[in-house]
Amino acid sequence: MPRNTIAVMNTKGGVGKSTLVLALAETLSCYHGKNVLVIDSDAQASVSSMLTSVANLHRLQSEGLTIVDHLVGRVLQGGTPDWSRVVIRDVGDVDDARSVFLIPSDMQLTLFEREVSKEQLHARLRAAIAQLLLEVRSVFDVVLIDCPPGLSVLTESWLRESDFHISPTKADYVSVCGLDVFRRFKAFNPEMGFAENLGVIVNMFDTTSPTEAEYYQWLRENPDNNCFTGVVPRAQSLQDAARFRTQDRSYFAKYPGHVGQAVRALTEELLQRMDATASAASAA
Numbered sequence: 001m002p003r004n005t006i007a008v009m010n011t012k013g014g015v016g017k018s019t020l021v022l023a024l025a026e027t028l029s030c031y032h033g034k035n036v037l038v039i040d041s042d043a044q045a046s047v048s049s050m051l052t053s054v055a056n057l058h059r060l061q062s063e064g065l066t067i068v069d070h071l072v073g074r075v076l077q078g079g080t081p082d083w084s085r086v087v088i089r090d091v092g093d094v095d096d097a098r099s100v101f102l103i104p105s106d107m108q109l110t111l112f113e114r115e116v117s118k119e120q121l122h123a124r125l126r127a128a129i130a131q132l133l134l135e136v137r138s139v140f141d142v143v144l145i146d147c148p149p150g151l152s153v154l155t156e157s158w159l160r161e162s163d164f165h166i167s168p169t170k171a172d173y174v175s176v177c178g179l180d181v182f183r184r185f186k187a188f189n190p191e192m193g194f195a196e197n198l199g200v201i202v203n204m205f206d207t208t209s210p211t212e213a214e215y216y217q218w219l220r221e222n223p224d225n226n227c228f229t230g231v232v233p234r235a236q237s238l239q240d241a242a243r244f245r246t247q248d249r250s251y252f253a254k255y256p257g258h259v260g261q262a263v264r265a266l267t268e269e270l271l272q273r274m275d276a277t278a279s280a281a282s283a284a
Contacts, residue, residue: 003163003278005133005143006270007195012178013149015168016203018046019239020232021146023255027267029097030251034141037087040105041067041158042148048104051091057104060088066106074128075121076112083132095249101140113154122153130161149178151185162195164274168203171215183224198273199226201266204234230265233258 008021021038028034040048048057060066065086073081088102116125136143145162147155159165167182169175179200186194200219206212220227235258255263 001134002137004137004141004274005145005162005164005195006198007145007147007155007158007162007165008168009147009149009155009159009165009182010167010169010175010178011150011181012169012175015170015175015178016232017149017168018042018044018050018146020168020201020203021047021144022050023232023263024267024270025100025142025144026092026094026097026251026254027263028142028271029099030094031264031267032271033099035099035101035139037101037103037136037140037143039067039103039143039145041109041154042105042146043107043109044148045105045107047146048102051100051102052088052104060104061106061108066104066108068106068108068112070103070132071125071128072112074131075124076115076119083135093249094251094254096251105146109148109154113152116153122157125153126157126160129157133161151182156192159194160192164198164277165195166198166201166270168201169219170204171202171206171209171212171219173215176215176219179219179225196277197226198270198277199228201228202231205231206234228266228269230262230269232262232266235259 008017010017025036025038028036038047038051040046045057052060065088067086070081070083070086073079083103086103088104090098091102092098092100116122133143145158147158167179169179186192202216202219205216216231219225252260
């Protein structure tokens with residue numbers, strides 16, 4: 001069974017997590033020919049709204065075609081819904097990245113989590129997520145899960161059942177504290193068996209800021225972070241990628257210049273790290 005499911009999370013919000021998931025998915029599709037499934041597990045549905053129109057997202061939500069509906073069917077109703085029913089094809093706005101698929105989210109996810117906690121259905125939730133990931137692993141080359149910020153029961157389940165996790169962060173005090181909270185949580189609960197840490201990705205990095213340079217150096221010097229070599233610079237073009245709607249639907253129009261170079265280098269390093277862990281597992 002391939003190891004190809006990646007939870008993307010940080011306990012701190014506002015670190016560009018969803019935009020990074022979008023960029024990785026479209027680069028994996030365009031440059032590496034991968035079939036990529038994006039599972040939007042953040043109630044804000046940010047990456048969902050980046051990969052499909054708001055009108056279409058509202059239609060999918062009203063027709064019960066989201067991750068919420070799949071999990072409700074399994075966890076609260078005890079059914080066995082077909083996950084392929086909520087997989088949306090032909091998403092995104094880059095013509096040369098047509099192998100990206102989406103399981104969209106919905107704000108109702110917060111209510112679902114409340115029900116899970118109220119009814120003490122944590123084990124059933126984890127089992128449902130484990131079954132979903134088991135089935136999509138053999139269909140897609142890479143699965144990216146956009147987790148909500150914080151350490152909710154939902155995020156915990158994704159982190160325990162995914163093969164890997166990556167943690168985008170900004171090089172600032174609050175974001176670094178968010179990483180530290182997650183690291184302590186894992187250290188205090190080793191019996192939970194979390195996904196393997198592929199590394200920390202420094203995102204939205206201001207190369208002109210001495211303060212950010214100092215935090216970046218601190219992040220790199222801490223071996224627990226396993227920082228990626230490259231960083232994603234703070235740039236308007238990357239923010240614009242989240243709402244890209246122009247007549248030029250090419251990858252290079254969406255990810256131009258040094259931003260595109262940084263995203264492609266990061267994606268290449270991600271695949272190398274995944275391959276390295278697979279080789280190590282085979283050797284063992």
